[in-house]
Amino acid sequence: MADIHLEIGATVAIEKPVLEDILLSLRNQGYETVGPKVKDGSVVYAALSSMQDLPKGYISEQEAGTYRLIFTGHADYFRASPGPHTWKQFFFPPRTELTRFHRDTQNPKNWSVDQKPVRPPAYALIGVRPCELEAIHIQDRVFLREDYKDPFYRARRERAFILLVNCSEPVETCFCTSMGIGPRAKEGFDLALTELDDVFLIEIGSETGRMIVANLPWEAASAFWIQEANHKLDAACQNIVRTMPASEVLIERLMNDLDHPRYDDVARRCLSCGNCTLVCPTCFCWDTQELNTLNGQVAHRERVWDSCFNPEYSYVFGGNTRPTTRVRYRQWITHKLATWHHQFGTSGCVGCGRCITWCPARIDITEEAAALVKEV
Amino acid sequence: MTTITHHKTHARPSAVSTAHPMQPFWAELVEIQPEAPGVGTYWLQFKDDGLRSSYHFQPGQFNMLGLPGLGEAAISISSSPDAPQRVGHTIRYVGNVTNAISRLKTGDTVGVRGPFGTPWPMEKIKGQDVVLTAGGIGLPPLRSALFTIMNHRQDYGRVVVLYGARTPQDLQFTREYKDWEKAGIELMVTVDRADDTWTGSVAVVPILFYHLRVNPARTIILTCGPEIMIRFVIFEALARRIPPESIFVSMERNMKCGLGQCGHCQLGPFFVCKDGPVFSFDQIQPYFNVENL
Numbered sequence: 001m002a003d004i005h006l007e008i009g010a011t012v013a014i015e016k017p018v019l020e021d022i023l024l025s026l027r028n029q030g031y032e033t034v035g036p037k038v039k040d041g042s043v044v045y046a047a048l049s050s051m052q053d054l055p056k057g058y059i060s061e062q063e064a065g066t067y068r069l070i071f072t073g074h075a076d077y078f079r080a081s082p083g084p085h086t087w088k089q090f091f092f093p094p095r096t097e098l099t100r101f102h103r104d105t106q107n108p109k110n111w112s113v114d115q116k117p118v119r120p121p122a123y124a125l126i127g128v129r130p131c132e133l134e135a136i137h138i139q140d141r142v143f144l145r146e147d148y149k150d151p152f153y154r155a156r157r158e159r160a161f162i163l164l165v166n167c168s169e170p171v172e173t174c175f176c177t178s179m180g181i182g183p184r185a186k187e188g189f190d191l192a193l194t195e196l197d198d199v200f201l202i203e204i205g206s207e208t209g210r211m212i213v214a215n216l217p218w219e220a221a222s223a224f225w226i227q228e229a230n231h232k233l234d235a236a237c238q239n240i241v242r243t244m245p246a247s248e249v250l251i252e253r254l255m256n257d258l259d260h261p262r263y264d265d266v267a268r269r270c271l272s273c274g275n276c277t278l279v280c281p282t283c284f285c286w287d288t289q290e291l292n293t294l295n296g297q298v299a300h301r302e303r304v305w306d307s308c309f310n311p312e313y314s315y316v317f318g319g320n321t322r323p324t325t326r327v328r329y330r331q332w333i334t335h336k337l338a339t340w341h342h343q344f345g346t347s348g349c350v351g352c353g354r355c356i357t358w359c360p361a362r363i364d365i366t367e368e369a370a371a372l373v374k375e376v
Numbered sequence: 377m378t379t380i381t382h383h384k385t386h387a388r389p390s391a392v393s394t395a396h397p398m399q400p401f402w403a404e405l406v407e408i409q410p411e412a413p414g415v416g417t418y419w420l421q422f423k424d425d426g427l428r429s430s431y432h433f434q435p436g437q438f439n440m441l442g443l444p445g446l447g448e449a450a451i452s453i454s455s456s457p458d459a460p461q462r463v464g465h466t467i468r469y470v471g472n473v474t475n476a477i478s479r480l481k482t483g484d485t486v487g488v489r490g491p492f493g494t495p496w497p498m499e500k501i502k503g504q505d506v507v508l509t510a511g512g513i514g515l516p517p518l519r520s521a522l523f524t525i526m527n528h529r530q531d532y533g534r535v536v537v538l539y540g541a542r543t544p545q546d547l548q549f550t551r552e553y554k555d556w557e558k559a560g561i562e563l564m565v566t567v568d569r570a571d572d573t574w575t576g577s578v579a580v581v582p583i584l585f586y587h588l589r590v591n592p593a594r595t596i597i598l599t600c601g602p603e604i605m606i607r608f609v610i611f612e613a614l615a616r617r618i619p620p621e622s623i624f625v626s627m628e629r630n631m632k633c634g635l636g637q638c639g640h641c642q643l644g645p646f647f648v649c650k651d652g653p654v655f656s657f658d659q660i661q662p663y664f665n666v667e668n669l
Binding site: 098099101103109111113145148150258259285286287290292296306308313314316317321322324327330331334338343 | 400468484485635666668
C-alpha cells in the first residue's frame with residue numbers, strides 16, 4: 001500500500017478486526033482509549049481495553065423516560081445508540097481539583113498553593129457520534145472563549161483523538177437533523193468511521209488519523225461500499241421523527257414570552273431533579289466545593305458539575321432568584337435554545353435526545369419547545 | 377439578535393492568572409474599619425510587590441475574596457480607584473465566607489482574584505449631573521464612584537447621593553458625609569425605622585426622589601441596592617423623563633468564578649459577572665420586569 005498516498009479527506013476501507021490495531025496503535029502512542037461499553041444495563045463511556053469491550057450485538061430502545069438495552073446478537077459494534085454518558089466527562093470532569101492549599105507550618109496564617117502541574121491523560125475517544133462531536137465543538141466555544149480559556153479543559157481537549165462513528169441507527173428520541181447536524185459529520189474528527197456489514201469505511205480527518213491508518217492493512221473503498229454507506233446514512237435521516245422549531249423562531253418566541261402559560265404546565269410535571277443537565281453533552285455549569293483535611297492543614301478547592309435545577313444554584317443572600325421549578329425549567333430551556341445563541345453564537349442543543357430519554361417525568365424538550373413557540 | 381461581544385475595552389484583570397484563572401493571589405488584611413453592626417471595611421494589600429503596584433480597578437468592579445477551606449465570595453470594591461495599592465472591601469457578614477472574614481484580624485491572609493465586571497461609566501458621564509442612589513450594602517460600590525467624582529470634581533455637574541438604611545445605626549460611612557458635602561455633593565439620607573435620636577427622613581429610598589428636582593436631559597442615575605429598591609428607583613427616574621440609557625444599575629447574582637464560566641449569575645443572555653454587574657437600564661429592560669428570571 002505504501003505507494004498510494006493517503007490524503008486527509010480520503011475514505012478507505014478496513015476489515016472490522018483492524019479496529020483492534022487502531023486501538024493498539026493509539027495506546028502505543030500514549031492515548032487512553034475510551035468508548036462505549038455495556039455496564040449496569042446501559043451503554044457508558046469508559047476505558048476500552050479491546051474492541052471486544054464495544055457493545056457488539058446490542059441495540060437500545062429509547063423513548064421519553066425509557067431506555068432499554070437489548071442484546072440481539074447482530075454483528076455490528078456501534079449499532080447501540082449512546083446511553084446517559086457524554087464525552088464531556090473527559091474534558092470537563094464531574095469533579096476537578098482547581099487548587100490545593102497547604103497551611104504554612106511556620107506561620108499558620110499563611111497558605112501556599114500547590115503548583116504541581118497536572119498533565120491530564122491524552123484521551124482517544126472511540127465512537128463519537130456526529131451530534132456528540134457538535135456538542136464538543138459547542139463546549140469548545142464555552143470553555144475556550146476568545147477572552148478566557150479554561151486551562152483544565154484546554155489541557156484535556158487539545159490532545160484528544162476523536163474517532164467518530166457516523167450514525168446509522170438513530171433512536172426515537174433523536175432530533176439531530178432539525179438542529180442542522182445530521183447523522184454524518186463533516187469535520188472536527190481525526191477519523192470518521194461508517195460501519196457496514198463486512199467492513200468499516202474510514203474517512204481521514206487529520207494528520208494524526210492519516211498516520212494511524214497508513215500503517216494498517218487498508219484497502220480502497222469500493223463504489224459499492226460507498227453507496228451502501230450513503231444509503232444507510234440517508235435512511236438514518238429518514239428515521240428521525242422528532243423535530244425542533246427553527247432557532248430564529250425559538251429565540252424570538254421564547255425571549256418574548258417569558259411568562260408563557262406552558263411553564264406552569266411543565267412545572268407541574270418537572271421534578272427539578274437535574275437529570276437533563278447531567279446527561280446533556282453541552283451543559284457546562286459548575287460549582288466550587290471546599291474539602292478540608294481534619295487537621296486543617298490542607299484544603300482542596302474543587303469544581304463540580306452543577307445544575308440550574310438545584311435550589312442552591314441561584315441562591316443569593318436574602319433569597320433565591322429562581323425559587324420555583326417553573327422558573328428553573330424556564331432558565332434551562334431558554335438558555336439551551338435561545339440565550340446560548342447570544343452568549344456563544346450557537347444553539348446549546350444538538351438534538352441528541354438524552355434529556356428526553358433520561359427524564360423520569362418523560363418531559364420532551366421538542367414538545368415543550370413546540371408548545372412554547374405557540375402564541376396563547 | 378445581537379451576539380454579546382466578549383472583547384472588553386478595559387484591560388485584563390491584574391489579579392487573575394491567565395494560566396490558572398481560579399488561583400487566588402494572596403493579600404494581607406492591613407486594616408479593619410467597623411462601619412455598622414454586621415458591616416466592616418476590610419483593607420487588603422497584595423503581598424507581591426509587583427502586583428501591589430500593577431493592580432488597578434474601576435469603580436463598580438468587584439473582587440472574589442476567598443479563604444482556603446471556606447470558598448470565595450464576590451465583594452464590590454468600596455475604596456478609591458485612584459489609590460489601588462490598598463483595596464477596600466465593605467462587607468456585610470451574611471454567609472459562610474463573609475462570616476469567616478468577620479473573624480479575621482489584621483495581619484491575616486486573604487485570597488483575591490479580580491477585578492471583575494463592568495464599571496460605572498465614569499468617563500461617559502462626564503459633564504452630567506449624577507444621582508447616586510443606594511440602599512443598605514448597595515452603597516459600597518457607589519462609594520468607589522464617589523471617590524472618582526471627588527477626585528475629579530470639576531468633571532461632573534451636580535452630584536446627589538440618595539441613601540437609605542434600615543435604621544440610623546445601619547448607616548455606613550457616616551464619618552465621611554462631611555467630606556462629601558464639602559466636595560459639593562448633596563446628600564439625602566433616609567431610614568426604614570427611626571429611633572429616638574433620628575430627626576431625618578423615615579421612608580424607603582425611592583421616596584427621596586420626591587424631594588429632588590432633576591434636569592432629565594443631563595441627569596445620570598447610578599443605583600445599587602436590593603432589587604426591589606432598584607425597581608422603584610427606576611420607576612421614579614423614568615417618571616421624571618430620565619431616559620433608560622441614562623440609568624445604570626448594579627445587579628447581584630450568585631457567582632462562583634467571575635469569568636462568565638460557572639453559569640450561576642445568568643440574567644437572560646447576560647453573565648452578570650462579566651457583562652455586568654453594571655448595566656445600563658436599556659440593556660436589561662426586557663429581562664428586568666420578568667419575575668425570577
